[in-house]
Amino acid sequence: MTPLPTLRQLQFFMSLVRRESFSKAAEECFVSQSTLSSAIKEMETLLDQRLVDRSTRTFALTPSGEEVATRAPAILAATEDLARAASGRRPLEGAFHLGVIPTIAPFILPRAAVRLHNAYPKLELFLREDLTAALADRLAAGLIDAALLAFPYDLPGIEIIEIGDDPFWFACDADHAFAKRRKLAKEDLGECDLLLLEDGHCLREHAIDACDLSERGGKASFDGTSLFTLAQMTRSGLGATLLPEMAIKQGLAKSVGLVAIPFTKPAPSRKIGVAWRKGSGRGEEAKAIADVIKEIFATSK
Amino acid sequence: MTPLPTLRQLQFFMSLVRRESFSKAAEECFVSQSTLSSAIKEMETLLDQRLVDRSTRTFALTPSGEEVATRAPAILAATEDLARAASGRRPLEGAFHLGVIPTIAPFILPRAAVRLHNAYPKLELFLREDLTAALADRLAAGLIDAALLAFPYDLPGIEIIEIGDDPFWFACDADHAFAKRRKLAKEDLGECDLLLLEDGHCLREHAIDACDLSERGGKASFDGTSLFTLAQMTRSGLGATLLPEMAIKQGLAKSVGLVAIPFTKPAPSRKIGVAWRKGSGRGEEAKAIADVIKEIFATSK
DNA sequence: TTTTTGTAATCGAATTTATCGATCGAATTT
DNA sequence: AAATTCGATCGATAAATTCGATTACAAAAA
Known part of the structure; x- marks a missing residue:
């Protein structure tokens, strides 16, 4: 059997690809620079290929590095979905109506929809794209269960979980x-x-x-x-x-x-977050959805 | 971020699912039974779910266990493909004609084709299903590059790599x-x-x-x-x-x-193996293909 | 030029983790 | 009842990971 790189190594590597710096990536992964450095090196040894080109000043991946960078995210995402699907497993079945504003939707939703389906196969996600004010009305009216919005925005009677900056x-x-x-x-x-x-x-x-x-x-x-x-x-x-x-x-x-x-x-x-009507009983589900979106948001930096 | 199970844990778990026994699985993974046992347990702790039902005498997975058993193979396969694609990376580009006998083809090929495509995206695999004798002729004539056959079978001038029993x-x-x-x-x-x-x-x-x-x-x-x-x-x-x-x-x-x-x-x-014409120059590629098939063969026991 | 700065590799020590063998208890079989 | 099988558990040991400190190197600034 082929020896496999560790998921941890893949995480480190993807962080490295995102941040284009060993020390920045180490910071992001909450490990020391030496740890991340040697993890990458070990992965290179394992694959018997250089993954990062250290010769140039500018950050660059080798062809093999590109290959890993292309494939690793799907593996990590699938594993996260596995963990989500197998663990605690909130309901998250049946219809869920999510509103999204137009300045977020095209950049997050395509990937989010896929991930959500993988994480919660029984979830039927309905999407509505509209301006914040309109979504707030729909939220209050119970026409949508949650909304992916930008903040600050004054929304009485609404609970929010933050996705990121x-x-x-x-x-x-x-x-x-x-x-x-x-x-x-x-x-x-x-x-x-x-x-x-x-x-x-x-x-x-x-x-x-x-x-x-x-x-x-x-x-x-x-x-x-x-x-x-x-x-x-x-x-x-x-x-x-x-x-x-x-x-x-x-x-x-x-x-x-x-x-x-x-x-x-x-x-x-601006801040991005998921909002739902206080007391709607959909808070847990909204948080679970927010978790998935947070992943995507974090890894697309 | 969600804490992830280790690939190793997933491997152990899949072996456990295949063998339906902790000790058999441990044997297959070349670790002690205690090691495998605690690895599974740790994974259960991580996911906060039982994965295997130990109450009954007969081996049974919990719903969460089924979920993991469904998803893990794809993750492991994708990681193996990543390792293959990123490492040493033989040519394995362009056309490759593979013969397969009818008593093997339907049980191995569907999955093999997918895996081979993932591992070697530039490989164009052409398949031919026929009896051993006919495939041997084609092999000798250079009409196919390799063949997936059963042994023993007397084939002069042919090299063989064994897949398994x-x-x-x-x-x-x-x-x-x-x-x-x-x-x-x-x-x-x-x-x-x-x-x-x-x-x-x-x-x-x-x-x-x-x-x-x-x-x-x-x-x-x-x-x-x-x-x-x-x-x-x-x-x-x-x-x-x-x-x-x-x-x-x-x-x-x-x-x-x-x-x-x-x-x-x-x-x-009977024995299963991949054969190619001695000196055809396709030996390395045949071996690489055999590796992938070996994976599939081993994990479908 | 020399200095400074930012970046990554390396080394050794401390810690954490993984692994094993031995053993135990429960459920089956003889 | 005795023997067997299977998985859990424990403690000792081996292996790995991790960190901080230091070094090495290159680009940018003085």
Whole structure:
């Protein structure tokens, strides 16, 4: 039988791939750098192949490394699903209606739907994409069981479990004055016009609040209706915009040819979480679903 | 993050499921019974669920145990494929023509094809099902690169790597005189008529040789053309037959309502292996393919 | 150039974990 | 009742993992 790498090694490796740094990955995995370093090395010995190219300054995987990076996530996900399915096993059967806002849905849901099905085969997931306000109404009316939203957002009578922090990135055309910058401070934004989503999208408010922007008039709020059209419009030279990291990491900026620039810490951000109506009896299920989404969110950084 | 069971634990568990015995499984895994026992226990603690029902005398899995037993093989297979794909990585690209005999093909190939594709995505596998003699000719002519055959079989100029031992089982209708027996010795066979595959199938020769049967005349060689029809005919009260274990384990006897009875050790058996033409240059690839098939063969016992 | 900084490899000690053999108790079989 | 089989458990021992400290190296800054 072929000797197998450890799941732990695969976790370390995937963290390494994500963070592109041994020490950062070690931090993420709550182990010392030496531990992670030797774990990777041992895996390389086992497979008899280099996985990471240490010769160049920039982080790079070898072909074998790419191979592992491609396959490992499915293995880890399947094992997590196994653990979930075999353990405590909340009900999580039958219909569950989940609302999601448009600035999250396309970047999380495709993978989440698969994972949820694997973890809870008997779960029938119904999805509804809508703005926060509309989802809150539906939540209150009991039309949906839970909602994947961005915060802060005042929602009385609602319980929330946090998924994580989603920082904003600055995105602009290659011709833009900031295009060559490696980092930006939010104070820099005072100088330039920004395209934002039309009113009603919480992303707009969150961006304005987080970056201390005033509600400035003028073309600054040209108003796109989705992050894809927004990115497209920005590309057409209409200015710059702010995009959530989860969209960046899914390749939104790259796919339309935009330059994406992170902010200096503390980076402005919105919070992502799952909400449900207090006393709806669906809290446990919502938490279980949040757990799966949290996994996906964490591993797509 | 959910704590994960170890691959090792999953391996132990699957071995336990296969062997239906802690000590047998421990033996198979080359560890002591106490080691395996505590590994299973630890996994149960981790998942906070019993996986094996120890209350009854007969081996039984709990629902959670079934869940794990269903999911674990895919995880282990995927990890093995990862290791194979990332390591040494022989060519194994492009076309590869593999011959398989009819008494093996249906019980191994479905899974083998999937695994081979995962392990070697660039491999294009072409299959040909035929009798040993025909495959040997094709091998010699270079029309196929390797063949999955049963042995012994005299094949000059051919190299072989062994996959494993495939014991014969006695299979009969519930009305048969032997139907209630738990075990049989091959000497018992002298008394009864046996249905065998028609001439040309090596399985026929192997069964006769292994069980010290003479070429008796009469209805004893009614002659089926495939194991499925053979099993069907046996079910129709035409007698009893000998089936290879790989077919039994795939449920062939059960699916047609036959009683399957193992032989006392040393059980009569045929050997399974992969053959290729000496000097064909395809030896390494054949070995790699044999490795994958070996996995499947071992885990389907 | 030299210094500084960030990054990864390495070493040795301490700890944790895994493994084994022996033994025990419960359930079956003889 | 005695013998057998099977799995759980215990304590000693061997093996591994882990960490912190240190070293080595390369790029960036002075």
